[in-house]
Structure formats: C-alpha cells, structure tokens
Amino acid sequence: MPLIIALAHQKGGVGKTTLAANLHSWFGEAGYACALVDADPQGSLSHLLAAFGNREDVALIRRGDFQTYDELAKLLEPFDVAVIDTPPYLSRELVDVLSIAHAAIVPCKASPLDVLAARQTMEYIEEIRRTRNPALASAVVLTMVIAATEFTGQIRQHLQASGLKVLRAQIGNRVSYARSLLKGNSVKAEDGGKAWAEIDALGLEIVAFLKERTS
Ligand SMILES: Nc1ncnc2c1ncn2[C@@H]1O[C@H](COP(=O)(O)OP(=O)(O)OP(=O)(O)O)[C@@H](O)[C@H]1O
Numbered sequence: 001m002p003l004i005i006a007l008a009h010q011k012g013g014v015g016k017t018t019l020a021a022n023l024h025s026w027f028g029e030a031g032y033a034c035a036l037v038d039a040d041p042q043g044s045l046s047h048l049l050a051a052f053g054n055r056e057d058v059a060l061i062r063r064g065d066f067q068t069y070d071e072l073a074k075l076l077e078p079f080d081v082a083v084i085d086t087p088p089y090l091s092r093e094l095v096d097v098l099s100i101a102h103a104a105i106v107p108c109k110a111s112p113l114d115v116l117a118a119r120q121t122m123e124y125i126e127e128i129r130r131t132r133n134p135a136l137a138s139a140v141v142l143t144m145v146i147a148a149t150e151f152t153g154q155i156r157q158h159l160q161a162s163g164l165k166v167l168r169a170q171i172g173n174r175v176s177y178a179r180s181l182l183k184g185n186s187v188k189a190e191d192g193g194k195a196w197a198e199i200d201a202l203g204l205e206i207v208a209f210l211k212e213r214t215s
C-alpha cells in the first residue's frame, strides 16, 4: 500500500493542483514510484497534461480510470506514493479520498478569509479522521506567500493558536509556479531553483511528519 497524500481545501484557487503536480515531481526525483491522481471532476491535471503533451514520466490516474475508491486503492498498489488532487468543495469525493489517505495537506493563502476556510477544512478532515480513518494526519501549508511581510507570521501564529499543525515549509507567490504548469512541468527548471527549493523543503517535511506520526 503506497503512502497516500491528498491536497485538500474547500476553496478554489489556493494552489492544490499546483502543489499536487510539483509534489508528484519531487517524489519522482527523490526516487519514489509516485502516482498522480486527478480526483477533481474539473480534471485540471488531466487537461493540463493533455494540453502540454502527455508526459510519459507522469503516472496520471484520471477520475474515469476508477469507479470506486477501493478500485483506486488497487490501481495504486504498485506505487510507493500517490499524490491526489481534489475538488474545491466538501463532497462525497473528498470523504472517499480522505478515507484512504495517510495525509491531508491543506494549502492556505495568508489572508483572513482563506484562514477561516482552511480552519473549516481542517475541522472537516478531523471529523473524517475521528469517524473513518484514524491514521489520517493533516497539516496546513502556507502558500502564495508574499515575501518580507510580517503578516504571514501573524497568520501562522493564528492557525497554530487554533491547534492546527502548520508546516514550516512555505510556498512563495511566484509566477514560476503558473509558468511551469503552462509547460506541463514542475518548477524545477524555473526561477534559478528558488521555487524548487520550496517544494524540496515541503516534500522533506511531509516525509518527516509522516514518519514521526507512524513511529
Ligand atoms: N505559489 C504560487 N504563486 C503564484 N501563483 C500560484 C501559486 N500557486 C498557484 N498559483 C496560481 O494560482 C491559480 C490557482 O492555482 P491552482 O489551480 O493550483 O489552485 P487550486 O486550488 O487547484 O484551484 P481549484 O480549486 O479551482 O482547482 C493558478 O493560476 C496557479 O497558476
């Protein structure tokens, strides 16, 4: 059974798809056999990859490739890790994904309304952990962070004060994230490696967090 990591947030446009694609690349670079699962009925990842020349190094599993999440779990058996992109609303789909996941990573922009929504999503995840999947770990990752503002630190403290796990790694607001998706690539070759260093820190921290949870 692979390690299953879901990107989840009830709001749209917070960077779920961007982080799913980049984390998939990061796990591949780190030597893991990693599947990328597009569980979003919008099919963003599937459309992007199709538009930019279906990359052979991306093991993409589309929503149409499985009927049930038991079937998905079977498809994932040959992999070490699976990264799942999910839709931007609370739904049966999300419950099913989180019921088989080991980690839910919730991207959150440093803005008050996004914080409220991230807190609600984390409560929803906690309810699924309590009732269906005791092994489910969850954490917030701050994303689209504007450099050199104290505000991000305040948002971080606010989330932590509500008892939420906030990862140390954070993702900057960089055009390279959008540009790389446009090419169907990760950010590895963009930005002189600055954005990839953020993904590297995030990947390492997720692995360490999950090890700590299971040891
Ligand atoms: N770190 C970032 N810096 C700058 N732009 C970003 C960053 N992450 C994502 N974006 C851009 O923000 C937009 C939304 O990102 P993305 O599609 O990944 O969000 P999403 O949460 O998957 O949205 P949806 O819920 O609608 O599927 C895209 O245009 C993307 O290129």
Ligand SMILES: [Mg+2]
Pocket: 016, 017, 018, 040, 044, 085
């Ligand atoms: Mg998306």
